[in-house]
Structures are given as C-alpha cells and as structure tokens.
Amino acid sequence: MKISYKYELLSTDTLSEKEVVNKLLESRNITDITTFLNPINPAAIQIADFGYEKEIKTTLTLLEEIKQKDQTVVVYTDYDADGITGGTILWETLHLLGFKVMPYVPHRKMEGYGFSIRGIDTVKKEFDPTLIISVDHGISGREKIQYARNLGLHVIVTDHHLKPKHIPEDADAIFHIPVLSGSGVAYFFAKLIFEHFQKTTSKDINEKLTHNFQHDYLALAAIGTVADLVPLQGPSRSVVKYGLAAFASVNKIGLKQIMKDAGIDGKPITPYEIGFVIAPRINAIGRLEHAIDALRLLCTTSTTKAEELSFKIDDLNKTRQDLVKVAVQEAKEMVELITTEQGVLPNIIVLTSQSWHEGIIGLIAAKMVEEYHRPAIIMTSGDGIYKGSARSIPSFHITEFLQSMQELLLGAGGHKQAAGFSLEVGKLGLFLERVQKGAMELASSIDLEKVIEADIKMPIQRATMKLVEELEKLSPFGIGNPKPLFYTEGVLLDARLFGKGNEHIRLYVRDPEVKMNPIEILAFSHADIFPTLKPHMKLGVVYTLDKNIWMGKERLQAICNHIVVNA
Template identity: 30%
Template sequence: MKNVLWTRPTESTTRSLELMKLQEARELRHFSKSVIEVLYNRGLKTVEAIEDFFDNDPSKVHSPLLMTDMQKAVDIIKDAIEKKLKLVIYGDYDCDGASATAIGMLGLRKAGANVEYFINNRFEHGYGLNVKGMDDLLKEYPDVDLILTVDNGIVAYEGIDYAVSKGVRVVVTDHHDPHPTGKMPNAEAIVNPKRPGDAYPFKGICGATVIYKFMQALYYEMDLDMDEVEDLVDIVGMATIGDVMPLLDENRIFVKQALKRVKMGTRPAFAKLVEKTNVTTIDEETFGFKFVPMVNAPSRLLGDIDLAVDLFLTEDEAEMEGLVDELIRLNEERKEITARQEEIAMAMIEKMGEQSVYVLYNPEFHEGIVGLIAGRIKEKFYRPAIVLTEHHGIAKGSGRSIEGFHINDALHANADALIGFGGHAGACGMSLDIKKVDELRERIIATAESILSEDDLTPKIVIDAMVNASDLTIDYIDELDTLRPFGQAFPKPVLKLQDFKGKNVLYMGKEKNHLKVSGYGKVSLVMFSYAEDFKKQGEPNTVEAIGYPALNVYRGDVSVQFMVQENHIRPAS
C-alpha cells in the first residue's frame, strides 16, 4: 500500500468565519463542533441548509411528472394494460437493473398488466437493448406488443430500431447519460432525468428510482392504491446504494425509508436475506457490503441475473429460501475467484514494476470479475488500472481510475486502438484486438503521464475533524449516526484521533495481524490486518490515528472502539 498523505480542508478566513458562525448558532447548539464541521465539509454552510438536511419528510420528493415524456409514457402503458397487450420489461444485469426490473414487474402486475421480463446475459448479449437480445426476447415472448426498458435504452438506437421493425413498440426509462449530441432513440416515449432540457431537478437518481417514479405517476393516473407503490421503496434504496448514486436530495429519503422497512421485515425477500446472512445491524452498509454483492453475483459468474429478480417476485417461501441459498453460494464463489485472480494480478504487477497506469491482460481472468480486480489495483497502488481478458477472440475488460484522470476521456484519445468502449470519469469498459494490448498500454501510459503530476499520484486522506478520546462518548456516536446514510457524495466522516495514550496492547487473530490498544478510559483503538505496521513503528505509547468510532457491547458492558481506517496510525506528533 502506498504512503498516504494526511491533509485537512484548505483553510481560509471565509471558512473559519463561516464555521465559527455555525458552531455558535443557537439553532445548532445540540450538535458538537466536530459534527458541524463534518456537515460544513459536505457543503452545508448555513443553518437553513443543515436544518433542511435533517428534514426527511417523504412529501419533499420531486414530482414524477417533471420528467419529460412521463405523462406520455403513463398514457401508453395505461392503454396497454387496459387493452391486455403483452408487455415485456427489458432490464439490465446489475443490481440497479435487477431492482428496476423487480419494481416494474411488481408494480405492473398489481396494476393488472400482462407482463414478463427479459434481461441480457452479460456474456452472450452485452449491455442494453440490442439486436441479439431482441432476437432472443422474441423467441421467448413471440407475442410481445410493447417493451418497457428499465436502466437502459437511452443510446440503444440500433436495438430499438430493430424492435420497431419487428412491430414491437418501445418505451424507454433510463438514468444513464444520453449521447453528447443529444440524439434520442426511436422510442414512443423516453423518460430520463438526464435528457437535454429535462426539468426534473435532481439528476442523480438510479434506474430503479426512475421506474419507481413512473409507477407513482401510473398509479395516480389509474386511481390505484398508492401504498402499493410506496411499498417498493425498499428495493429502490438497495439499488441506490448498489449503483453508487449520490446520497443527496431525495436519495437520502429513499434509502432511509428502505432501511426502515428492511428493519421491520415487511418484504419476505429482505427478511430471508437478513436471516440467512446473520445480519445484526441493518444500515446502508448492509446493502452495500452484503446484499448488493449477492444480487450481482449470478451476473458476474453466470452472466444471468434472473435469480436475483425472481427472489423479489416469488411468493413461495421454499423457492425464496432456495434462491437466497444460491445467491449466497455464488457470492462466496465470486469472492474465492476474485481472491485467486487478484493474486495473479499482483504477481503480474510485481514483474511489470511501477507504472502510471496498469494495463493487465490475462485470458485466465474471469470476464465478470475484471472490474473488481481493476478496482482492487486502483485502491492498492493508487493508479488507474485496466484489466482485460479474452472473449471470443478479442480482449475485453474494465478500467477504474483515480481522481484527476478521466479514464473514458483517455480512451477517447486512443479510440483508434479500440474496437469499442464506454464509461465515465472513474470507470469504463472496452474491447480491442488482443494484438493491440501492448500498444494500448503504451499509449494510455503516455496519456496519463501528460496529465498526471506526482501530486496527482499521491493518495490523500482529507480529515474532516479532530477528536480526542474524551470526545468519544456513546452520545457522540449517536450524534454521528444521525448523519447516516453515508455513501457517494456524502461519505462517512474521516476523524483524526489525537494523542491517544495506550495502556495495554493486544495482538488478535490467528495470524496476530489485528491490533487492540486499550486506553485509560472506556475507549480502545482497534486496527484490522495491519498490526505489523504498528510493530514496525516501535509500538508507540501515544499515537494518532484516522478512523471512525463504534460501540462495542460485551456481556452487557458498553465501550467505544475507534476503528482505524486501514493502516492509518502513527506516533503522535
């Protein structure tokens, strides 16, 4: 792991004055100064903004009808339901796509629709409504009258033209970026908050949220029970976390409502997931680190995500239990494959030596895992990474990038070396001739070296606030918890524990690679996997560390543990 620079937000007179004003505000006196500093760092710089942040009134979400073509799409689907036309939802093979498909199926079935679903196989069809996928859909549902896309379709020009040529009507719901030219596909209605000129005020919603909004508008139009739609918000919350959407605006409301419902056990599928995974704490990390990887596992390994969709559609408890068991099994297999292939990748990097961008090709890599491996490389070495495998005679893979290097722009600059590509600043997918892998490596490294400075290649942790052991009380942790959910655009606070004086040191675990340092009060410091780093520092008596506090309950005794982030501990300065 590269050395990480500990930094603080840039100080200025304006920042100091604004922060002091907030910390002294009568309306915010129930907050500690460090929590107010966290909120300020997240862009909440007035009393009004902070008060609004904590207002989780569900009625404050935006009207679905602000989206272009929403009413048109509702009219088309309502007419199709009333005429008993055959509808097919065309979904996508990730958590958001599976969630959106489940929401569409559940909502439309309750509305009386004759509806089925189809999702591409990741390995056979590739992404989005396309010709091959359409041919297979027609084989499965030859009587289809109308396709409703979820989480895809905004750039599916060829696939939608092909569907129309076969006499199938298409309505698109999506949340991905349209083509830069603004070109729209040949669909009867296109619902996407990112359409040019669209009036929907918050663009950061996922595909599941778009179809959820559509269901709200459809049920209102058809004078159906709106509670049936509201019950779907738990799936929306999981998809929001799974698709790494910004936890701002109405997304915060959806995720909070979702977690509340999962805790209540209102949906049998989530209740079974909680039971089978032995989850004890249900929060946004339950979605992000437990359920979402399980939902994604069948697609990553088999190419087909129908197992996950069916989990949310079935009402048969035995089938539900079997589906959860299979998702758990596949996710465990996915973890094992990832670990083995990560070892292969690390061995390749060791032979390559340090580079500005790591481009790895190995036909042994699993096509559904390459993005995960690229992410691990990026995290470990703080370098952009592209990981490629062989697919039908060509190199195909995924990339992940660091701040300051827009990886999709870099691919645009080297497009003539590629067969196809797509993505955004932080992640991309691509295909190319295997013979051109070395050329791509050389060219993408040259592109990076023309853009990235040594400072850009230095990983940094920006510390939100400084705390002492005396600050870390149960009440303080409860206060921090009011800021949840944490995630994209609203990350977990990064706290620096200052001058922590240790009394006892305990090395834990079979390999003794975990560390617990007990202090002189009810606060201890815990670090997983990096105990050796502490030993190399000479086991200092007084340390400073970066992390986040948590409660530990043992035999009825409640204490506070400061959980060190990775290996970020050092002698106090």
C-alpha cells in the same frame, strides 16, 4: 501518503458536539443542514419533479392504449443488483396493475451490457411486445434502439448512466436521472404508473402496491442505490434513508430469505449490510450465470422457490469469492512484475487474462484501485472480443476517458469511477497506445499520491459518546456521505495484538497535555506496524467513531483508518 483535514478543532475551542457536527457539514459544502438531516420522504417525490412533462404524457398515453388492447410490455433490465432490483419494481408494478408484461435480463457473457441485436431479436421472437422499457441502461443504446424501432417496437428508456454525445433519437421517451440509481429511476417511474392507473384497479391491489412503494420497493431501491455506489445526496439520500427503515416491514419472501440465509434477518440494515452482504448475493448470479434467477428470487411468492434460489445464489457467491481471491493475487503479481520491469508503478494499470471470468473483472479492477491508488482497466477475451471493466480514483473520470476513444470501442458506459466496455481483439494495440498517452497526461494533471482526507483534526478528549450520538444523525453513510474521519495526534501509552492470528492492534492513546484516561482505538489488519510501536511515542491516528453495544451496554468505539508513527 498524505494526511489532510478540512477543519481543526483546537483544545481551547468550546464548541458543543452539535456545533462540531455543523462545522463538519459546512466543510463538506452542505449548507442546508435541516434538509440534510431530515430528507424528504420519497412518497412526496414525483418523477415530474425532475422534469419530463412531455415524456410522462407520452408514456401514460402509450400504456393506456397497450392495456386497453391487451398488448405485451417487456421490462428489459440490466443484470447487476441495481438493474435487478429496479426491474423487479417495474415488472411487478405493471403485473399487479393487470398489464401483460414479461421481464428480460440479458446474459452477461452471451449479450453483454444493455440492448443488443441478439437480445432485441429474442424479445421480438419470444414475446412480440408492443413496448420495451429499459431499466438501468439505454442512454448509450442509440443504434440498438433504432434497430428495435425498425422492427416496429416502441422503446422507453429509464437510466442514470453518463449521457453520451449522441443519445437515442428513436426512443418514445427517455427518463435520464443521473442523481438516482437505475432502481431509483425505476421506483419513481413505476410510482408514476401506479398513481395513474390506481383508479381502475381493485382495492386489494391498491393496498398491496401502496404497501410495496412504502416498504418493499423502497427497500429494493435502497439496495440498488448502495450497490451501484450512487452518491447518497439529494433524492438518493432520501431513498436510502427511508429504504433502510423499510426493511423491517418488507413482505417479499425472496428478500427475507436472502437476509435469513446471510444471518442478518431481524437485524437493523445499514449500507454495510447492503454493500457487503445483500448486493453481492444478488450480483453473484449475474456474474457467473444468468441473472434472471435473481429477479425470480425477488419476485417469487413461493417459500419453496425462495429457499431454492437463495441457496443457489449463496453457493454462487462463495464461488465468486474464491475466483476473486485467486484472480486478485494473480493481478497483484502482474502489477509487481510490470513495476519491476518499468522501474515505476504505472499511472493507469492495464491487465488482461483469458483465465479471468468476465463476471469478476470489475471486482479485480476495484481491488487494484484500492491497493495501488491508480485507475485500473481489467480485460478478458473470448470470441474475438475483449470485455473490459474499469475503476478509478475520485480525481479521474474513467468513463469520460474511455468515451474519448469510442471510435476504437464497440461500446462504453458507466460513471465517474466505474465503467464497462468492449473492444475488438485487433484494436488492442491502438487501445493500449491511447491508454499510455492518457497515463502520461494523467501524471502531469493529477497528484497520484494517495491522500487520507480527514474531516476534522481534534484533540483525542473530544472523542465522546455525545459526539457519536450527534454523528449518527448524519447517517446513512456511503458514497457521497462517508462516515466522518477524525485525525488526532497524541501519545501512545500501550499497544496490544489481538485476533485469532494476532493480526489486529489495540492502541491506547491520550493527550499528554490533559489528565484523562486513554482512548482505545482498534486498528484492524495493522499488525505489520506493531514492531515499530513504542510506549510514549508520538502517534497520529485517522479514525471513525461509533458505538459498541455488548450485553446491553454501550461504549465508545474508535476504528483506525491510518496510523502515522512519530507524528
């Protein structure tokens, strides 16, 4: 493991805290600091800002005709948190504007991701729509969209996933915006429709939708953006920054019930609450059952129904946690066995098990990447098909890797560090050969040693509350805008175990060249290194800075990311 840093602040430097933060932003290649610190309000962003003049005209003309003829629209949305939040935004907007509109969420196990022949046939039979609008999928659905068009259905695609070599040629319009999440694309697409039709809508509906786009829908788009690990840059940073603030004013009964049951109602919402509390609950239904209930929860106006569905997703989330815990342990044992047999950790981890629920294989893959710093491909089989989920390290584009062997796959799609695919059982051998070849090439082109990259190396005495206050202006933190990491070399004065099982350490570190009180650094789940710690030894610590508020009092809090003994 290596530690690197982008900028070094010397003890002789006299930069102010604001100037230190500006140096940090420059090291992240952020040149327009003013715009970064004050992102544009999503209310001022239009889908036309991304282009699509022809597609906008086609969409609005088609929707005008459909509304006039009282024809049906189906919102065909993905089953993950990004798709469910985006589907909620678009379905409810069309519904409130008076369209005859139905939602459709494919079943993960029965239909898989995106458009399917089975799903399109079901939509045609049950709803007989004039138009299908995709949310959070469709850019890779060329053949399925052609099938829908042959049935006489119009199709509009809204998506953000990696564009394949051949995009759907038969779609009436495609809104493909990679810098947004699926819910982000749906938000601006729905806003376009609302602004076009609001002149013919009642005052009450206009007021409700105006509020929703300023608060409820913005909060939903923020959930989808954070849940789908979209970089918090440009318009996505705007969506999340303003979306987090919007949580305090949401009216959605279902969303409020989720927060209440999770114990976070009335508290400030950050990307942490979305990523680790709200989104996993929304995702739980789609992972283990049918995600339509997650959409119903976000759309319901009934308190009783919200309580019922929120209880259900809370229960399913606990089941999901138990399944993941067991599966991850099994996966680790498999990796250790492979490593022992081969004498080396594989460059790309590939694991299969029929016992793993396909709804959790992405979570298993993510844990493998976190544990071993290797791309991971996790598969489970059923009905003659392998369903796979892949996660990767930042330097390896896993979706491009999978799409390079698309002739072997039934389908593949995703992002740079996350992808899903399906494969006929009979082609597993060929697939593994290609992965093995890719693993060999990976070893020669990428350094697989894990690197902890701090933003700034600085003396410990520069860690102050004033610096924390300047750092807070950079929020929200997440993918594409991680919480700043600092690296300090100092002397350990003391170390104490704490926690229920003494699994954590309090480190007291100071600069030996400066008269100062030591800084307390909390090292969670680092008890394994406690026996190696000795008073007055040199120590290198990578950490984040934050405020700890207790009983109304604020104090500096440093959280350890990594420790280097005898630095």
